Amino acid sequence: MRSWERRLSGERSNSNSNNDPGSDIVGRCKYFKQFDIAALSIASFGPIEIRKTSPKYGFITTTPKPGWKDTDFLGYMKKEINVPMAWTTDVNGSAYGEYTMSTLFNEKINSLVYYKIGTGVGAGAVIDGHLIGGIGHPEMGHVPLKRHPEDLDFKGVCPYHGDCLEGLVAGPTFEARLGKKGKDVPLTDKTWDILAYYIAQAAVQSTLILRPNKIVFGGGVTNATLLEKVRKEFDKLLNGYVTVPDLDQYITMPQVKNNGSANVGNFALAEKLLTE
Structure with a gap:
């Protein structure tokens, strides 16, 4: 039995590790037990089993x-809090949050793709109010890309694929x-142009595969100057092949500030459990 399992079983543990899932899960359960909640949504880092x-x-x-590999996060949450989850x-939570905000602001959309570019890269997509995913959730941060001619010697940092999008x-x-x-790194550094070239390829892939109404880019790496570069690269790469909305409305920053899109998404997904 691992240390976090002992904590959830009520046994004492002397572990103070930041990598101990038990500290995290126990703390979350304690927090939510303060409230009379009817449903809960969990949007976790992955990969996860859906x-x-x-x-x-x-x-x-x-x-x-x-410390987190093969952790039954949802199972232990359900043992502690008996509500629909x-x-x-x-x-995905962020994608649903941005989709929810767009509908609240009366944007005429039925689909949206959200990319988070931070320590890693992940993406989620919503179509007609439903998150996409069949045998698993999308891993759109790990797609292969055409290399920028001034970046050919860079091997990439992904431990699995090297030079994928992430x-x-x-x-x-x-x-x-x-x-x-x-x-x-100054926004005038050519590295931002290289990143824009790669991010634009991801936007083209999402455009041609999913044909969404909007593509949102969030995360700590994203900024307004970078997205302006992305729009220009996207326009060149797409080359008018399909029609898309005005690029200022099509490729955007999140509506929810401070990377809070997943919070909105979790509230909306929890409410959805009670209304469907």
């Missing part, structure tokens, strides 16, 4: 985060390329 027919439904599975990825544009790529954090 198939309700799987014996590992509700597990965090092959995550590289120390939605279970999805953090980026490996080429996630936050750690700044230190890998330049030896400093992204916040310290």
